[in-house]
Amino acid sequence: MQTAVTVAPRRRGSLRSLLAQVRIEAPTLTDVGVALFTSLLLVLSFPDFNLWPLAWIAVTPLLFAVARRPSPFRAFAMGWITGTVFFYGSCYWLTYSMIHFGGLNTVVAYLLLVPGALVLGLFPAMFAMVLALAFRRWNNKAIFLAPVIWTATEWARLGVTGQLWNAIGYSQSYEPALIQAARWGGVYMVGFLMITVSSAVTFALLNRCKRALIISATCLFGIAMLIAIAYATRVDSHESSTTPDLLVVAIQPNVPMNPSQAAAHMRELIEMHLSESAKALQQLPKDRPRLVIWPESPMNFAYGTDPELQSRLADFTRENHTALLFNSQEPAPGNGLYNSAILINEEGKRISQYDKIRLLPFGEYVPLPHWLPGSSLITALVGDFAAGDKYTLLQIGPVKAGVFICIESAYPSIARTFASEGADVLINISNDGYLGPTAVMRQHLANAIFRAVENGRTLLRVTNSGITAYVSRSGQVKDETSGFQFAMRTWSVYRNHRGPTFYTRLGDAFPAAAAVITVGLFFTALLGNRNRFRG
Numbered sequence: 001m002q003t004a005v006t007v008a009p010r011r012r013g014s015l016r017s018l019l020a021q022v023r024i025e026a027p028t029l030t031d032v033g034v035a036l037f038t039s040l041l042l043v044l045s046f047p048d049f050n051l052w053p054l055a056w057i058a059v060t061p062l063l064f065a066v067a068r069r070p071s072p073f074r075a076f077a078m079g080w081i082t083g084t085v086f087f088y089g090s091c092y093w094l095t096y097s098m099i100h101f102g103g104l105n106t107v108v109a110y111l112l113l114v115p116g117a118l119v120l121g122l123f124p125a126m127f128a129m130v131l132a133l134a135f136r137r138w139n140n141k142a143i144f145l146a147p148v149i150w151t152a153t154e155w156a157r158l159g160v161t162g163q164l165w166n167a168i169g170y171s172q173s174y175e176p177a178l179i180q181a182a183r184w185g186g187v188y189m190v191g192f193l194m195i196t197v198s199s200a201v202t203f204a205l206l207n208r209c210k211r212a213l214i215i216s217a218t219c220l221f222g223i224a225m226l227i228a229i230a231y232a233t234r235v236d237s238h239e240s241s242t243t244p245d246l247l248v249v250a251i252q253p254n255v256p257m258n259p260s261q262a263a264a265h266m267r268e269l270i271e272m273h274l275s276e277s278a279k280a281l282q283q284l285p286k287d288r289p290r291l292v293i294w295p296e297s298p299m300n301f302a303y304g305t306d307p308e309l310q311s312r313l314a315d316f317t318r319e320n321h322t323a324l325l326f327n328s329q330e331p332a333p334g335n336g337l338y339n340s341a342i343l344i345n346e347e348g349k350r351i352s353q354y355d356k357i358r359l360l361p362f363g364e365y366v367p368l369p370h371w372l373p374g375s376s377l378i379t380a381l382v383g384d385f386a387a388g389d390k391y392t393l394l395q396i397g398p399v400k401a402g403v404f405i406c407i408e409s410a411y412p413s414i415a416r417t418f419a420s421e422g423a424d425v426l427i428n429i430s431n432d433g434y435l436g437p438t439a440v441m442r443q444h445l446a447n448a449i450f451r452a453v454e455n456g457r458t459l460l461r462v463t464n465s466g467i468t469a470y471v472s473r474s475g476q477v478k479d480e481t482s483g484f485q486f487a488m489r490t491w492s493v494y495r496n497h498r499g500p501t502f503y504t505r506l507g508d509a510f511p512a513a514a515a516v517i518t519v520g521l522f523f524t525a526l527l528g529n530r531n532r533f534r535g
Contacts, residue, residue, distance in 0.1 A: 025073040027081075031065060035078040038062040039085035045171040046090050047442035055171040056197045063146060063202040066128055070135035079128030084121030088113060090166050093438035101257070101434060123157040130518060133525040143203045144219075145521060147195040151188050152518035155511035158411075162358075165410055166443065168194055173446035176475040180230035182453045183501040185510030186412050190450075192514070193223050235456040235473040235498060244492035246399045246425075247290045248460060249280040249322075252468040252487040255297040257433045262298040269299055270309075274316050280488050281320050289397025294326040296339075296406055296431040297464040301328040303342050303350070314348025321346055323396050325403065327429055330355070332386035339385050341403045341429060343394045352395065355388025356405040358414065391417045399424045399495055402457075406430040409448045409461075412508070419455035419504045424496040426451060426459040433465035437483050441467050449475050456501045460491060 027035070038061045045055035062082055066075045091113070098109040130149050134142035150168075158164040169190035172178045181189045197220060204216040253273055255262050262269065277292045284290060303309055303326075317324050323345050330340040330353065338355035345351045391414075394401045402418025402425075409415070409428045418426060428448050432440055445467045452459035452471040459471040466483030470491050481487040 025071050027074050027077045031069075031074060031078050032081060034061045034065045035081035036085060039082045039089065042082075042086045042168070042171075043089040045168075046166055046439070047446065048439040050174070050442075052171050052175060055168055056194050057201055058168075059146075059150075059195060059198040060201050060205075062128065063131070063143060063198060064205055066132050067135050067140060067143060067202065067206055070132040072129045072132045072136075075128040075132035076125045080118075080121045080125035082121070082128075083124030084117045086124070087120040087166070088117035090439070090443075091117070093435050093440040096436040096438055097434045100436065120157065120161065120163065123153045126156075127153040130522050130525070134521055137525040137528045140203065140206050143199045143206070144196075146199045146202075147192045148514045149518050149521070150195045151192045151511050151514035154188060154191060155508065155515055163410075164412075165447075167191055170443070170446045170450065173449040173475070174442075174477065176234075176453075177231050178227060179450065179453055179475055180234045181226065182450055183230070183235070183456060183503055186454050186503050186508065187450045188508070188511040188514070192510075193226065196223055235501070242494065244288060245495045246397055246493040247284045247288050248491040248493055249277055249284070249290070249292045250460065250462040250468055250489040250491065251277055251280075251292065251294050252463060252466065252481050252485075252489075253294070253297060254465050254484060254486045255299055255433075257298055257465070259298045259300065262300070266299065270312065274312070276486075276488060277322075277324075278316070278320055280490060281322055284490060286321055289399070290320075290322040291396050292320075292322050292324045293427065293429065293460065293462045294324070295429045295462045295464045295468075296327040298431070298433070301326060302330075303328040304330045313344055317344050317346055318348045325394070325396075325401075325427070325429070327405065334386070336384070336386035338388055339405055340388075341394075341405060343396070352392055354392040354394065354403050354405075355390070356385070356408065357388045357391075358408050358411050359385055359387050360407045391421060393418065393421060393423055399493055401425050401427050403427045403429065406432075407444075409444065409451055412451065412454060415451035415455055415457075415459075416504055416507055419457050420500060423457060425493050426455070426457045428459060428461045429463070430461065431464040433484070441483055445469060445477070449477065454501065454503045456498060456504070457496060458493060460493070 038059060041054045041058035043049065044051045045058055062078060065078060094113055095109040098104040098112065099106055127149050131142065131146055134145050154164065154167050167187050169179070169182070169187040172190060179190050181193060185192070200216040200219040204212050206212070251273060253269070255269060273294055281290060281292070301309060303313070313324060323343060325341060325343050328340050328342045330338045330342070332338045339359070340356065341354040342350055343352040391402070394403055400423050402415065402423035404414045404418070404426070409430070415426050430444065432444055445461065448459055448461050449471050452473060453475040456473050458473055461467070461469050461471060466481050468481040468487060468489060470478040470489070472478065479489045479491070481489070
């Protein structure tokens, strides 16, 4: 009895001590304000706000706050707030399809966005926590570890969640002069340079002395020189003095997003595709290989099981002396379906098929076990496609094309694999219409721009409702279409006569190295802090 009486006060004392420690370590209102300000700067850096210069200093407030009070718990909380609000604010458009096509109440749709934002926010949280540990171990000098840690956590986000949407480097997509370093280390290296700028500014603010200003200025000068060198050695795609190897007609049909409406007018829509394509082909010479590209759309072609469609498209390609690339739902093992890109040659024969490898969660499949209650209902609503596993290059005349579908443009490895296997040109067919006239249109194109620069390959982006565009090897966007209207473009394509870029050869070696260094920093800082506290 005496022992129980003695232990209870000790337990209450330990609990009070823990609560007191939590109160000390918890972020203050000022800390929360700093986190919100950082996330606001990041949101404004991306489309549709497009204030891209802000991204170069956007993380400075968070870095400064973590350096001044390097509590791992507080830093984690601030990073989590920053990341959660940023992802929620920049990806609000995910609610559009829930509201307009799923029939959800607006409030419910926006609430459903919270869990995903919280999960993605964990990665900026881990960045801030590791950085705080580094500050405790190495003081203000640790600020220059921030770019390494940030790169590692962005790479981890893709590996763990399958999402790299709005990595900080993507904010610079529409400024070709600033993104050429992607040839060396992908979108991650551009982000590394940006966080280095924020770190240099933060270092000057923390120390406020002549020596710190010189160090920061030297760092900024070095970044400027790297950007200048990357731009000066860019892959120039200007080849107008040579004869093109392939002539392309791109159709943006603006098919209605309601699948039942598209199905009801299928014949008229097919005739529109064919007639507009034929009209464009009449303006092109016949002495060069020609290709018509139709995008992913709600028409839901089923070429493999539709003899009438097979016959109609064969007639079209033979009569117009052109190859045709289009999207179709094709049979997969186990009575499943592939989301595929089909290539028909000038003789009307299907010669290639690429089956989409990276599917969209809750859009093309349900990432839940079939035995889970309610999963079958969700599957019936969103579909249940099978994933492909082959990187099939499409041969059109002398040109080899790597084709990827919709969200696959957000996965650097897809385009890189095609480029490493010999693709002369990259083609992205997509349908963003379900997400409406929102920022997703320019954010999605931003991904495609980086895939072109990373691999030094021209990229043709053909969409149902926009944005259709020609992206040069150096990331210049040309012939950009407006959204939600019919449009047609004709482009010239040339075979690639250049070797692979550094990124195409080595892939994610740069972020992988950053991840290894970050793990080492974490354990070194953790052990060092423990020993210091014991001493």
